[in-house]
Amino acid sequence: MTASLIFVPMREHVTKVQHSAQWQRPLLAILLLVLGSWLAACSSTSKVNYRNGRYYSARDMARMKAANRRRSVAAPTVKSKVKTSTATGKAKSVVRRPAPARPLPANVPRQMAVVIETARSFQGTPYKFGGTTRQGMDCSGLLLESFAAINVAIPRSSNEQALWGEPVRPQDLRAGDLVFFGASPGSATITHVGLITEASAESVQFIHSSSSLGVIENALETDYYLSRFIKAVRPRL
DSSP: OHHHHHHHHHHHHHHHHHHHHHHHHHHHHHHHHHHHHHHHHHHHHHHHTEETTEEOOHHHHHHHHHHHHHHHHHSOEEEEEEEEEETTEEEEEEEEEEOOOOOOOTTSOHHHHHHHHHHHHTTTOOBOTTOEETTEEOHHHHHHHHHHTTTOOOOSSHHHHTTSSEEOOGGGOOTTOEEEEOSSTTOOSOOEEEEEEEEOSSOEEEEEEETTTEEEEEETTSHHHHTTEEEEEEOOO
16 A cells, blocks of 8 residues: 555656657647758758859849849840741741840940950850850950950950059040959959940940859949949050
8 A cells, every 4th residue: 555655646747747748749840840941941041142152142132133134124125026937837936136236436446346346246155264265254254355356465364454554533434444343342352354335424334254144234333333343444555
């Protein structure tokens, strides 16, 4: 009788522990589910903010998307109808092509006009570090090939190209000048170069090989590029 009384509290304790464990199982499952969702969200965010192996902040991503929207407006397309023959007869399809680039001003020297036209002929070429062909090219490679069209050899890297010419004030930019940028706002280290294609009171356009979009023309006055602008030079021809 005494032994049974001793084990009664123990049995009650074991029962309580079992009930407690039963309640803990679904709570643990919920916690694991929430933790898994959180980790997946973090993983997807980091992937979204990576471009070509480099992390961009949310602000930079927003600016890049805004610049892309402006480019789509600034680069109109033209429609052309194409007739094709099929087994059932002729079919019509509409093809969108980039609109022809606007003609260069008459005051652009002939040699520089050839350089700009050559650079524009590479539009759509994907970015490739160290590349100099239509299969892929980087920013300084684009300029190297463009000036080669007039048999002018220029330095290979953007840092060296920044010394190849006379400094130009931003307000004095004209077609053919070279513009240089840093990797982040306020940076003083040159990592990127472009070629001015148009310069007017309304806008300054430059062509370059973007690491995310390849060879493309952009407006210099956008926040993204102005915040990274370092200097401009006029090539020695």
